[in-house]
Amino acid sequence: MSLLPVVVGTEPGIKLEIAGYWLASGILGVSAASISRVYHSGADVVVTKSIGRHPRRGHPGPILAESHNGLLNAVGLTNPGIEEFSRELSSINLSEIPVVISIFDEKVEGMAELAIQACDLNPRALELNLSCPHAEISQIAHSPELTHEFVKGVTDVVDCPVFVKITPNASNIIGVGLAAQRAGADAVVAVNTLRAMKIDILQRRPVLGNAVGGLSGAPLFPVAVRCIYDLHSALDIPIIGVGGVSTWKDAVEMHLAGASAIQIGTSVMEGLEVFREIKTGVAEYLAREEFQSTSEIVGLAGGKR
Numbered sequence: 304m305s306l307l308p309v310v311v312g313t314e315p316g317i318k319l320e321i322a323g324y325w326l327a328s329g330i331l332g333v334s335a336a337s338i339s340r341v342y343h344s345g346a347d348v349v350v351t352k353s354i355g356r357h358p359r360r361g362h363p364g365p366i367l368a369e370s371h372n373g374l375l376n377a378v379g380l381t382n383p384g385i386e387e388f389s390r391e392l393s394s395i396n397l398s399e400i401p402v403v404i405s406i407f408d409e410k411v412e413g414m415a416e417l418a419i420q421a422c423d424l425n426p427r428a429l430e431l432n433l434s435c436p437h438a439e440i441s442q443i444a445h446s447p448e449l450t451h452e453f454v455k456g457v458t459d460v461v462d463c464p465v466f467v468k469i470t471p472n473a474s475n476i477i478g479v480g481l482a483a484q485r486a487g488a489d490a491v492v493a494v495n496t497l498r499a500m501k502i503d504i505l506q507r508r509p510v511l512g513n514a515v516g517g518l519s520g521a522p523l524f525p526v527a528v529r530c531i532y533d534l535h536s537a538l539d540i541p542i543i544g545v546g547g548v549s550t551w552k553d554a555v556e557m558h559l560a561g562a563s564a565i566q567i568g569t570s571v572m573e574g575l576e577v578f579r580e581i582k583t584g585v586a587e588y589l590a591r592e593e594f595q596s597t598s599e600i601v602g603l604a605g606g607k608r
């Protein structure tokens with residue numbers, strides 16, 4: 304028996320199980336070749352780069368900078384648009400490779416239209432990016448009201464599961480999570496990057512072309528754990544944890560805070576073996592501590608008992 308369950312299909316009658324270790328949005332998930340490579344390297348699910356209705360160039364460079372063992376990015380939602388992306392995705396066998404399509408739009412009607420198009424491609428779920436900290440959509444997941452409007456706009460028009468990606472920059476992340484739940488979300492994804500910047504001390508100006516970017520990697524980890532812990536105390540829907548996970552110990556800690564599944568982004572840039580290393584380490588931990596499955600440790604450290 305495997306100690307680590309994976310996500311099962313979404314055919315009618317089969318319950319969607321949210322578990323395992325997934326590729327986070329924005330890292331390698333844009334070409335058919337990279338999606339397939341990540342899956343065959345051990346990711347249970349691949350979340351695509353966030354896709355919009357139209358092609359988008361993104362912010363001027365530099366778009367990446369390192370700071371304090373973390374990564375700052377201001378990519379600016381560069382993507383080929385849903386039509387071109389659907390051509391790319393058509394070469395992947397989606398019944399073999401579980402793909403979640405991440406989408407964004409700054410208007411509710413645009414998001415709903417895009418969600419219908421994306422759902423027609425038969426992904427396991429949609430992930431609504433309401434929270435990129437360096438683009439027009441950055442404010443949506445700061446507001447429970449706006450979050451509710453966007454999520455409801457989508458859940459009203461599609462049948463596939465809907466995940467909602469929220470931001471650690473929100474002052475009331477529990478309110479935002481509850482709004483997503485009320486609007487019919489199947490899970491929340493916590494968290495996107497933290498608004499941050501770096502300044503070049505010789506040029507005396509911001510390093511990133513967009514000045515402000517999003518912080519990911521190790522320094523984000525304790526912030527993500529706090530957000531997940533808070534959300535788990537209030538929400539009934541599952542939480543998909545993301546932010547700074549690079550080892551099996553991080554993964555166990557995030558499960559204990561309340562994450563049912565975990566996404567990995569920045570540390571994938573160090574090598575794709577991270578998925579298998581985390582799975583092996585978590586499985587050994589579970590066996591040593593006499594648990595049968597990760598589901599038994601989800602939220603064990605949390606306030607909801």
Ligand SMILES: Cc1cc2nc3c(=O)[nH]c(=O)nc-3n(C[C@H](O)[C@H](O)[C@H](O)COP(=O)(O)O)c2cc1C
Pocket residue numbers: 327328329330352353374376378380405432435468494495496518519520521523545546547548566567568569570
């Ligand atoms: C270069 C880069 C691009 C990203 N692009 C997206 C994106 O398109 N959509 C999205 O929802 N999140 C995006 N993210 C955020 C990640 O999915 C993730 O939430 C964040 O990086 C925290 O996880 P990590 O520390 O494991 O990377 C991006 C992150 C990075 C580093």
